[in-house]
Amino acid sequence: MTTHSQGHTLDVVIKRTEQAVESISVDAPSFSDHSLIVSKPAVRLPHPHTGERKVQRSWRELDVDCFRHDLSLSDLFTDPPDNVDELFLGCDHVLLQLVDKRVPLRSVVIRQRPQSPWYDGECREMKWTTQQPAIIL
Numbered sequence: 001m002t003t004h005s006q007g008h009t010l011d012v013v014i015k016r017t018e019q020a021v022e023s024i025s026v027d028a029p030s031f032s033d034h035s036l037i038v039s040k041p042a043v044r045l046p047h048p049h050t051g052e053r054k055v056q057r058s059w060r061e062l063d064v065d066c067f068r069h070d071l072s073l074s075d076l077f078t079d080p081p082d083n084v085d086e087l088f089l090g091c092d093h094v095l096l097q098l099v100d101k102r103v104p105l106r107s108v109v110i111r112q113r114p115q116s117p118w119y120d121g122e123c124r125e126m127k128w129t130t131q132q133p134a135i136i137l
Helices: 064-073 084-102 120-132
Strands: 020-028 036-041 050-056 106-114
Touching: 064 084
Parallel strands: none
Antiparallel strands: 020 036, 050 106
């Protein structure tokens, strides 16, 4: 189908092989020597990424000052146990309780995407080191 007033095909619609087209029309040239091409895809392409549902905490959202404040008000500091075994059990209980309060577990979908060839171990390490929050208790 020609898209130019001189009979040439200068304008094209490019699509993926698996993408169906519901309709396509080529209007006659009017304001320029090119035709207007209008196409409508039949359906949306399937999402190429797969995902895995996991339960995790969003540690980036942890407000360290609030956590530290809550910890200072806990029984571990206000009324610590005399027995070492009870102290360890208390630590586990209080810390888990505070973490659940400040950074609750949530369900997320982790997408598996192919990596770009330039994204190597050095890039991964640099990204990891720049995204880690500094936690000082």
